[in-house]
Amino acid sequence: GNSVTQMEGPVTLSEEAFLTINCTYTATGYPSLFWYVQYPGEGLQLLLKATKADDKGSNKGFEATYRKETTSFHLEKGSVQVSDSAVYFCALKYSGSARQLTFGSGTQLTVLP
Amino acid sequence: EAGVTQFPSHSVIEKGQTVTLRCDPISGHDNLYWYRRVMGKEIKFLLHFVKESKQDESGMPNNRFLAERTGGTYSTLKVQPAELEDSGVYFCASSRLLADFETQYFGPGTRLLVL
Numbered sequence: 001g002n003s004v005t006q007m008e009g010p011v012t013l014s015e016e017a018f019l020t021i022n023c024t025y026t027a028t029g030y031p032s033l034f035w036y037v038q039y040p041g042e043g044l045q046l047l048l049k050a051t052k053a054d055d056k057g058s059n060k061g062f063e064a065t066y067r068k069e070t071t072s073f074h075l076e077k078g079s080v081q082v083s084d085s086a087v088y089f090c091a092l093k094y095s096g097s098a099r100q101l102t103f104g105s106g107t108q109l110t111v112l113p
Numbered sequence: 114e115a116g117v118t119q120f121p122s123h124s125v126i127e128k129g130q131t132v133t134l135r136c137d138p139i140s141g142h143d144n145l146y147w148y149r150r151v152m153g154k155e156i157k158f159l160l161h162f163v164k165e166s167k168q169d170e171s172g173m174p175n176n177r178f179l180a181e182r183t184g185g186t187y188s189t190l191k192v193q194p195a196e197l198e199d200s201g202v203y204f205c206a207s208s209r210l211l212a213d214f215e216t217q218y219f220g221p222g223t224r225l226l227v228l
Contacts (some may be wrong), residue, residue: 004155036219041221042221043116043117043119043204043219043220043221043222044156044204044206044219045219046216046217046218049216089156091156099144099146099161099168099169099215100146100148100158100161100169100172101146101148101156101158101206101217102158103148103155103156103157104155105153105154105155106150106153106155106156
């Protein structure tokens with residue numbers, strides 16, 4: 001079946017450090033890939049997405065590239081801020097009738113000033 | 114535009130009791146999903162409504178869970194009787210009835226603790 005494996009957390013970084021959160025997936029066909037973020041006390045928000053191989057999603061300084069050859073969608077940011085502290089979830093979804101998202105376990109990120 | 118809202122934000126109940134969670138999707142969104150995150154693990158799909166019809170309920174864990182969406186607007190998820198393993202965060206999401214590249218918008222979740 002489909003699955004998403006995320007880097008284990010928690011991750012603690014200093015402000016302005018480089019961030020990578022690894023995400024790999026197992027799926028048949030060509031799913032769309034997503035990163036969602038959950039800030040403290042809030043719901044999940046879509047951070048970025050990519051719908052086909054080699055697409056790069058980007059938002060708020062975060063980037064992730066859909067790598068079909070390595071079945072990966074790693075999240076990166078060049079310089080994190082304290083306000084980026086949150087839980088990050090990688091997810092995949094197929095087109096067609098089965099529209100549900102399949103999520104990874106989430107990675108807690110804490111950025112220290 | 115108001116986002117997805119969920120009520121209550123927190124619920125603490127005893128084993129064997131009944132709890133009903135409510136989700137109000139974004140106005141005009143025909144797709145409504147329920148997910149839950151148990152014990153800090155991955156978020157798992159429970160079921161999917163299209164308007165008032167259950168499109169997919171393959172993720173519902175057992176018959177103690179009952180979801181409804183009368184009239185195709187808000188949805189309720191009832192757990193009866195609740196068990197300890199039902200504790201977790203229950204998320205609702207909605208999206209427009211479009212094709213493949215829909216974006217699901219999530220609510221803040223209901224934190225359920227069963228003692």
